[in-house]
Amino acid sequence: MGNFEIFSxxxxxxxxxxxxxxxFVSGIFAAKEERLITPxxxxxxxxxxxxxxxxxxxxAVTAYEQGSAVETYVMFELLLFLLSMIxxxxxxxxxxxxxxxxxxSSNLPVWILGGLGAIAVISFTVIRPAGDIVNNxxxxxxxxxxxxxxVGLASRFSSxxxxxxxxxxxxxxxLAITVGLKFFNIYTPWYITPMSYxxxxxxxxxxxxxxxxxxxxxxxxxxxxxxxxxxxIIKSSPFPIIISRLSDxxxxxxxxxxxxxxxxxxQEIEKYHLKDFFADSDNRRLLLERIExxxxxxxxxxxxxxxxNDTPFWLLTSANIxxxxxxxxxxxxxxxxxxxxxxxxxxQNQAIRxxxxxxxxxxxxxxxxxxxxxxxxxANQPYSVLMLDADFFKKVNDTYGHKTGDKVLIELxxxxxRALRDKDIVARYGGEEFVVFLPEIDSARAYKVADRLRQxxxxxxxxxxxxxxxxFTVSIGVSSSEISDNVDTLVKxxxxxxxxxxxxxxxxxxxxxxxDLQNFINxxxxxxxxxxxxxxxxxxKENSAEISLLDGVDTKDIMPDTTKD
Numbered sequence: 347m348g349n350f351e352i353f354s355x356x357x358x359x360x361x362x363x364x365x366x367x368x369x370f371v372s373g374i375f376a377a378k379e380e381r382l383i384t385p386x387x388x389x390x391x392x393x394x395x396x397x398x399x400x401x402x403x404x405x406a407v408t409a410y411e412q413g414s415a416v417e418t419y420v421m422f423e424l425l426l427f428l429l430s431m432i433x434x435x436x437x438x439x440x441x442x443x444x445x446x447x448x449x450x451s452s453n454l455p456v457w458i459l460g461g462l463g464a465i466a467v468i469s470f471t472v473i474r475p476a477g478d479i480v481n482n483x484x485x486x487x488x489x490x491x492x493x494x495x496x497v498g499l500a501s502r503f504s505s506x507x508x509x510x511x512x513x514x515x516x517x518x519x520x521l522a523i524t525v526g527l528k529f530f531n532i533y534t535p536w537y538i539t540p541m542s543y544x545x546x547x548x549x550x551x552x553x554x555x556x557x558x559x560x561x562x563x564x565x566x567x568x569x570x571x572x573x574x575x576x577x578x579i580i581k582s583s584p585f586p587i588i589i590s591r592l593s594d595x596x597x598x599x600x601x602x603x604x605x606x607x608x609x610x611x612x613q614e615i616e617k618y619h620l621k622d623f624f625a626d627s628d629n630r631r632l633l634l635e636r637i638e639x640x641x642x643x644x645x646x647x648x649x650x651x652x653x654x655n656d657t658p659f660w661l662l663t664s665a666n667i668x669x670x671x672x673x674x675x676x677x678x679x680x681x682x683x684x685x686x687x688x689x690x691x692x693x694q695n696q697a698i699r700x701x702x703x704x705x706x707x708x709x710x711x712x713x714x715x716x717x718x719x720x721x722x723x724x725a726n727q728p729y730s731v732l733m734l735d736a737d738f739f740k741k742v743n744d745t746y747g748h749k750t751g752d753k754v755l756i757e758l759x760x761x762x763x764r765a766l767r768d769k770d771i772v773a774r775y776g777g778e779e780f781v782v783f784l785p786e787i788d789s790a791r792a793y794k795v796a797d798r799l800r801q802x803x804x805x806x807x808x809x810x811x812x813x814x815x816x817x818f819t820v821s822i823g824v825s826s827s828e829i830s831d832n833v834d835t836l837v838k839x840x841x842x843x844x845x846x847x848x849x850x851x852x853x854x855x856x857x858x859x860x861x862d863l864q865n866f867i868n869x870x871x872x873x874x875x876x877x878x879x880x881x882x883x884x885x886x887k888e889n890s891a892e893i894s895l896l897d898g899v900d901t902k903d904i905m906p907d908t909t910k911d
Contacts (some may be wrong), residue, residue, distance in 0.1 A: 351536040353404040358536050362397070365543035369393060372547035376554040379561075384440040385498070386550060392433035393543065396488065399426035400539075403484070427487040434491035438498025441511075485528050492522035507559040510552025517545045573671055586661075586680040590620040591673050598675060607661075607680065609654035620678070625651040625658040633665070637676070642666035647683070660687040700774040702752060703759035708781075711773035715783045715833050718771070722785060723831060730792030730826040732782040732799075733840035734762070737819045737852040739778040746810040753808045754778075754818055765802050766795070779844075781837060789826035789857055796822040796855045804853065819853035829863055839863070 352358040370390060377386040406419035499515040502508055521542055524534045577599060580587045586604035590597045597618045600610055608623055624630040626649045636643045644664045651658045665678040698710035706714070715731075722729045736742070736754060743751040755778060762772045762780060771783040784792055800822055808816045823843030825836050843858040850856065 351533075352539060353401060355536060358540070361537070362540040362543070365540035365547075366393065366397065369543045369547045369550075372550040376550040379554055379557040381557050382550075382553055385437040386553075388433040388437035388440065389495075389546075392430045392437065392491070393546075395426045395430040395433065397539075399423050399430065402426060424483055424487070427484060431487040431491035434495045438494040438496075441495075441498035442501045482529075485525055489522060489525045492518050492525060496522060505556065505560060507556035507563075510549050510554070510556045513552055514546060514549035517542055517549065569671070576670070583679070586682075588620060588678045588680070589668075589670055590676045590678070592667065592676050593674065595619045595621050598670065598673070604680070607652075607682070608650070609652040620676070623650050623652060625649040633663075637665060637667065647687075659684040700759075703756050703774050705759045705763065705780070706771060706773035708773060708775050711771060711775070711781060711783070712833050712837075714771060715836075718783060718785055719827075719831055719833065722827065727786050728788040728827045730784045730787045730789060730824060731836040731840045732784065732792065732796050733775070733823040733825075733837065733844045734758070734780040734782070734799075734803075734820045735822075735844055735848070736778040737821055737848075739818070742816065742818060746814065746816055750808065750810040750816055754816065757806050757808055758803060758818075758820065761803050761806055762799060765799050775837070779841075781840070787826075789824060789828055789859075792824045792826055793855055793857050796824055800853065800855055821847035821852045822855045823847055824855060824857040826857075828860065829858060 352362050373386045373390045377383050402419055402423040406416045406423060409419055410416045496515055496518040499511045499518060502511040503515075505511070521538075524538060527534065576589075580589070580599060580601045583601060584603070586607045587599075587601045588597055588604050588608070589599040597610070597615055597620055600608070600612075600615060604610065605612055608618075610618055621630055629647075629649055633643065633646055633648060636646065642664075643666070646663050646665070648661050648663050649658050650661050660683050662681040662683045663678050665676055668675055668677045670677075698706055700707045719729065736758060739751065739754070742754055755774070759772065759774060759780060762782065766772060766782065766784075769785060773781050775781040784795060787795065800820055804817070804819050806817070810816055821844055823840045823846065825840035825843060829839050830836055839858040839862075842862070843856040846858075846862075847854045847856040
């Protein structure tokens with residue numbers, strides 16, 4: 347490769363040094379790839395030694411022309427060419443073996459050849475000088491180096507991306523030919539050397555590009571294997587699993603259990619969006635918010651609807667964000683908890699329902715009516731409470747038995763629910779007492795509603811165990827927002843009105859009015875504090891036929907609001 351004629355042209359030296367700089371910059375950049383570290387690290391100094399060998403050869407020619415001794419020059423020149431050959435041979439071995447930074451046993455022949463070359467250099471320049479042999483060694487060393495390097499580069503042609511190696515192989519082959527022509531005294535122009543450096547620099551860049559493409563191809567293969575493993579794991583999972591693209595929510599992958607659960611057609615899987623299966627948009631929004639904050643969500647309950655099932659059902663999902671096929675995806679695993687939710691609904695229903703009549707129980711009534719009263723006050727709307735009690739219920743139990751008494755209570759509750767509006771709240775308060783909350787109804791209208799209900803209940807007929815007809819009536823007490831906005835007070839005043847209906851003959855409706863309220867307040871004021879202290883609580887209202895439910899209620903809870911009059 348070296349050509350001492352370069353030094354006979356001032357521009358040739360500058361151009362060659364510039365080409366070497368380009369070669370070094372390109373080589374250092376390319377050698378950052380692990381697969382190219384060893385071969386390029388060997389080739390770069392090999393080119394330097396080859397260039398220096400040409401320079402020493404030029405110095406030897408000059409010294410010879412001046413009649414000076416040239417043995418030292420020649421020996422140093424040949425050693426430089428020998429080092430260049432050894433390094434190029436090591437680079438070729440690295441290309442062949444695919445070495446990165448580790449030495450390989452395939453380098454041993456190179457060192458043996460180098461050792462023999464060193465012995466030959468010393469022998470034919472110092473011990474037994476031989477001009478023809480020295481001239482041949484000047485050509486043999488680079489010729490062997492280029493041939494070996496060409497073989498090493500050719501070994502990389504099997505790679506998918508090998509244009510850099512092909513270019514370097516072409517340059518190396520041309521250089522080997524130019525060196526071979528020198529055996530026949532055919533010399534090539536000096537600019538072949540710097541042009542070769544430039545082309546090698548380009549080939550290094552191509553090699554780096556080829557290596558990057560190979561690495562990318564391997565990464566693609568690894569990702570494909572990774573995705574295949576994921577798919578195998580997902581398909582073999584006993585849980586329904588769906589992978590959806592995070593950007594557009596399209597379903598990418600669903601295992602067989604998910605296909606069955608969600609009613610997905612496998613051949614049309616990319617037409618589905620995960621959001622389409624959420625029955626509650628707020629539920630999905632909350633799930634996405636938690637994933638965005640935590641990147642992972644465990645045991646989150648979602649309500650799902652499917653094209654093949656009209657009834658929504660509950661699933662427990664665990665979801666996290668993953669990389670899948672170069673996409674940011676949402677990995678979601680599901681567990682059907684519909685039966686558990688049904689059991690929870692049953693338990694919740696049992697907690698708020700009366701087991702005999704299936705009406706709401708007292709606890710639910712008091713809790714819900716408190717909320718309804720707050721809404722009514724905000725909207726400035728009236729409301730009323732009815733207290734119902736079956737007349738002579740003890741007589742029914744004693745005459746026909748408790749089973750018949752239970753039938754009476756069941757039919758009474760059912761009739762009340764059917765006769766009233768959906769937004770009215772009907773509850774069993776205890777024993778044979780029932781309570782009703784009527785929103786948006788004042789006391790006058792509540793009286794009419796109660797009276798119609800009383801008449802409707804009076805038409806009920808139940809049959810005893812011995813098939814006897816049993817008819818019954820109810821007495822009803824009414825209280826309203828005109829009296830109080832306190833649940834306990836409303837119930838107790840309605841119960842006082844009910845007591846009044848019982849006193850007045852039963853099977854009738856009585857309304858607790860403001861006058862009734864004032865009478866109770868006046869009766870309370872007539873009793874002095876001393877009498878109250880001396881009177882044992884058990885004898886309080888002992889002259890009354892029944893102790894009033896208003897006992898113990900603070901008058902401020904039932905005092906009329908004069909600002910509304």
